[in-house]
Amino acid sequence: MPILIRHILAGMMMAALCLQACSTSPSTTQVLYDFESDDQLDAFHWKCHTLFSIADAYATHGEKSLKLTLFPSAYPGWSPALKQHNWRGYQSLRLDIYNPEQMPVDLTVRIDDTKKETGYTNRYNKTFQLVPGENTIEILLDSLTTSVTGRPLNLETIHRFMVFVVRPDKKITLYLDNFRLIPFNL
C-alpha cells in the first residue's frame, strides 16, 4: 500500500478516535440507585413518617427493591443523595414503581437544579398517578422546566430529586427499583 494512503488511513483512524473520545453523550444507562444493599439506605434523607427497607419483592433490576412505607403526614416520601449531578447528555430519567395498593396513588416528583431552597416556582414539580401494579415513571429531560415560570432546568447542576405523596390519610406502601438515566441511543 503506498505510503500516502497509509498515512491518510492512519489520520482518519486518529480522527475517529478523537471524535469518540471528545463526545459528551453517554451511550449506556446510568443506574443511580438499584437498592441491592442495605447500606444504600444511609444515603437517603430519613425523616419522620417514612420508613425505608430493602425488600425481596417486585425487583425490576437485580434481586432487591426499595420498600417505601409512607405514614399519614404532610409530605412523606423519598429523597436520596445524588451521586451524579450532571444529567446532560441523557434523554430521560426512569424509575420503576410497584403499587401493591388496591387504589391508584398520586406520587409527586420534585427536581431542583439549585442547592438553596428557592420555592415551588423555581423547581420541577409533577404528579404521576400510579395504578395498582407495575408502573414506570419516565421524565424526558428536555421537558424539565420549572413550575409556573417554565425555566428549563440546568441539567448540569441537578441537586435534588424527591418523590412524595401529599398528605396521605392512611399508610401507603410502594416498591421502587432501578432509578436510572437513559441515553439517547436506547
Add this chain to the structure above:
Amino acid sequence: MYFYGRYIEAEHVSVVTVSAQAHGMGVLPEGKKIVLLADLHLSGFGKREADILQAIDAIEPDLILLGGDYIQWHGAIDGAMTFLSRLSAPDGVYGVMGDYDYSDSRQSCLFCHEKNSGKPTRRHSVTWLRNSAHRLSIDGQDVWIAGIDNAYGGGAADLQQAIDSRTPMLVLSHSPLAFDEFSENHPVFMLAGDTHGGQIRLPGWVYRMFGYQKNVDYNYGLFHRGDKTLYVTRGTGTSHVKFRLFCPPEIVEIQF
C-alpha cells in the same frame, strides 16, 4: 493551661442553681425543681456519665428537660441512649433534638423508634417535643411545655395554640436564637443550649467574626425581654475539641 482546659475543666461537671421565683418566672408551683441538661455530646457511657446521673438523682427533680445535642457529629448513639434510659422524674422527661442529633438522619430515627421500625423505642421514656406542646397540670397549676425543632420544619408559629391560651409556657429550644421568635408580651420561659457558653471564654467580636451569632446574642445565662425570659446553659459536653476554658460544664437546677 491546655492540661487544665482538657483534663480538669472539661471533665468536671457542677450543679448550678437558678432561682426562678427570684427572677419573676413563676411558671411552676413553688417548691418544684427542674433539671436542665443540654449539649451532652456523648461518645459513650462511662464514669463521667454515671457521675452526672448521680448528681441529677441527688437533686430529686420533679421535671427533667433536655436541650439537644446528645451525640457527637456523625457519632454513635448507644452511649446517649443508655444515658437517656437512666433519666426519670415524677412529672416527666421532655426533650428537643439538636443539630448534631440529625447529623446522621438514618440514625436519628433511633431516638424515637426501634431499629427499622415505626414502633416507639422502649429504650427510654423521653417525650420528644417537635414544634409541639404538652399541657401539664402540676399540683393543680396548668403549664405548657413546648419544644422547638427547626430541623423538623416550622418553629414558634406551630405553637400558636399554646401561645394563644396565655397560659405560662416552658419552651425548650436547642438554639437560643428561637427566643427572638416569641412576642415580648407572652410569659414564656425558654430554656436553651447550643452555645456551650462559648466553650472557651472569648469577647463577643470573636464569635461574630466566626459567624456564631448565638454566642454574640445569648452566650450564657439569663436574658429578660418584656414578659419573656431565656436561660442559656453552658451544657455538659464539648464539641470540635475536648477543651473548656472559663466555661465549666454544668447541670442546671431551676428552683421554683
